[in-house]
Amino acid sequence: MNLINEFKDPALCRHILEQIQAEARTPFRVMEVCGTHTVAIFQSGIKSLLPENLTHISGPGCPVCVTSDQEVGAFLNLAGKNLLLATFGDLMRVPGPGGHSLKAAQAEGARIQVVYSAFDALQLALSNPRDKVVFLAVGFETTAPTVAATLKIAREQSVSNFFVLSMHKLVPPALAALAADRDIQVNGLLLPGHVSAIIGVEPYSFLSREFNISGVITGFEPLDMLQSILILLRLSKQKQPKVVNNYKRVVADQGNPRALAVMQEVFIPGDALWRGLGNIPVSGLKLRKEYNQFDAWQVFDPKAPDIQMPPGCKCGQVLKGQILPHECPLFRVGCTPASPVGPCMVSTEGSCAAFFKYSL
Amino acid sequence: MCLAIPMEITFIEGNVAQVEIGGVKNRVRLDIIDESPVVGDFVIVHAGFALRRINREEGLETLKLFQEGLGLELNK
Ligand code: SF4
Numbered sequence: 001m002n003l004i005n006e007f008k009d010p011a012l013c014r015h016i017l018e019q020i021q022a023e024a025r026t027p028f029r030v031m032e033v034c035g036t037h038t039v040a041i042f043q044s045g046i047k048s049l050l051p052e053n054l055t056h057i058s059g060p061g062c063p064v065c066v067t068s069d070q071e072v073g074a075f076l077n078l079a080g081k082n083l084l085l086a087t088f089g090d091l092m093r094v095p096g097p098g099g100h101s102l103k104a105a106q107a108e109g110a111r112i113q114v115v116y117s118a119f120d121a122l123q124l125a126l127s128n129p130r131d132k133v134v135f136l137a138v139g140f141e142t143t144a145p146t147v148a149a150t151l152k153i154a155r156e157q158s159v160s161n162f163f164v165l166s167m168h169k170l171v172p173p174a175l176a177a178l179a180a181d182r183d184i185q186v187n188g189l190l191l192p193g194h195v196s197a198i199i200g201v202e203p204y205s206f207l208s209r210e211f212n213i214s215g216v217i218t219g220f221e222p223l224d225m226l227q228s229i230l231i232l233l234r235l236s237k238q239k240q241p242k243v244v245n246n247y248k249r250v251v252a253d254q255g256n257p258r259a260l261a262v263m264q265e266v267f268i269p270g271d272a273l274w275r276g277l278g279n280i281p282v283s284g285l286k287l288r289k290e291y292n293q294f295d296a297w298q299v300f301d302p303k304a305p306d307i308q309m310p311p312g313c314k315c316g317q318v319l320k321g322q323i324l325p326h327e328c329p330l331f332r333v334g335c336t337p338a339s340p341v342g343p344c345m346v347s348t349e350g351s352c353a354a355f356f357k358y359s360l
Numbered sequence: 361m362c363l364a365i366p367m368e369i370t371f372i373e374g375n376v377a378q379v380e381i382g383g384v385k386n387r388v389r390l391d392i393i394d395e396s397p398v399v400g401d402f403v404i405v406h407a408g409f410a411l412r413r414i415n416r417e418e419g420l421e422t423l424k425l426f427q428e429g430l431g432l433e434l435n436k
Pocket of ligand 1: 312313314315316318325328329330331332335336340341342343344345346352
């Protein structure tokens with residue numbers, strides 16, 4: 001039996017949908033906070049099958065989208081410093097000050113290489129010993145351990161031309177900020193499966209304990225997502241908020257201790273600035289002082305200009321689930337994936353891009 | 361960006377594994393996976409690293425719960 005296909009089984013999905021339809025008697029707002037969920041909900045067709053009472057909103061779950069203007073300004077500043085930048089492809093077209101982007105900088109002669117992993121960026125440094133290679137590190141707890149492991153290797157091998165600009169962000173503090181915001185009405189959360197594979201269940205327990213919100217750790221197949229929505233509806237009906245692990249085949253309750261240890265060895269939590277959510281205490285990761293020589297913030301001191309969102313872009317409100325993408329006046333008019341105004345339209349996992357692609 | 365996909369391990373050499381899914385092959389690092397995988401295991405791969413081994417028993421258990429919860433006949 002192929003486990004992957006089983007979790008797509010149409011007959012099972014239909015059964016769960018029927019139960020969701022039966023349970024969703026009153027309006028219910030489900031937020032997911034993972035770009036992969038955003039895309040999977042559209043791609044699988046689930047979005048169009050959900051009953052009207054059930055509103056699905058995408059929260060701040062796309063690392064590219066939540067990267068702040070200051071951070072975008074900072075890495076664009078690095079692009080002007082005669083360095084070799086290594087980045088995930090998603091960042092290439094994110095517009096910064098004046099609509100400038102890495103892609104534009106590249107066309108103007110900056111050396112920027114798209115890589116698939118932090119480790120590839122380290123390899124790039126090793127094969128270009130005369131260059132200073134800076135890896136632009138965005139991502140949540142899923143990605144941070146891969147960067148930490150790479151930095152550990154770089155330190156063990158005394159690599160002197162490899163640097164990391166850490167813009168990592170942590171999911172639970174952002175959820176806490178969202179939950180505390182009274183303007184945001186969310187009845188239940190689909191929690192990100194692969195972030196949870198690293199951090200486990202406990203870091204979310206405050207949701208039910210302090211805010212009476214249920215959260216279900218969810219995988220990415222249709223069956224996973226439907227089942228989790230059904231669990232949320234039932235928990236709400238029973239008025240028993242809880243955090244549930246519904247992705248046990250990948251998420252151990254204690255997470256991945258080895259990855260957490262590497263992350264802790266290399267990074268220390270610090271404040272971070274999120275697009276839409278603003279500054280959130282201890283919601284980011286900085287390099288520990290033992291890793292100072294690899295810290296691109298310290299070594300190159302990129303200017304992080306105090307700039308504003310592209311005029312008219314409502315990414316911030318989209319990321320908080322306050323408006324849906326098509327409620328932005330620029331959606332599809334001035335802002336499309338081919339010519340994006342804000343990062344939520346750039347990243348394939350951004351909710352504006354997902355709305356554009358799947359709800360035409 | 362956080363996309364992480366299940367891939368099957370076909371070969372392991374030290375800290376690096378050869379993985380494959382649907383004909384797509386890749387090399388991934390094993391520095392942060394918490395249980396040492398063996399050839400034939402499925403692992404969740406993200407940004408060049410294996411994050412976790414997929415627990416087949418838990419997967420089957422979840423499916424069983426789905427089916428039982430729905431009053432369906434368990435037929436596999
Ligand atoms: S549609 Fe474009 S301008 Fe509007 S919020 Fe989304 S990214 Fe910003």
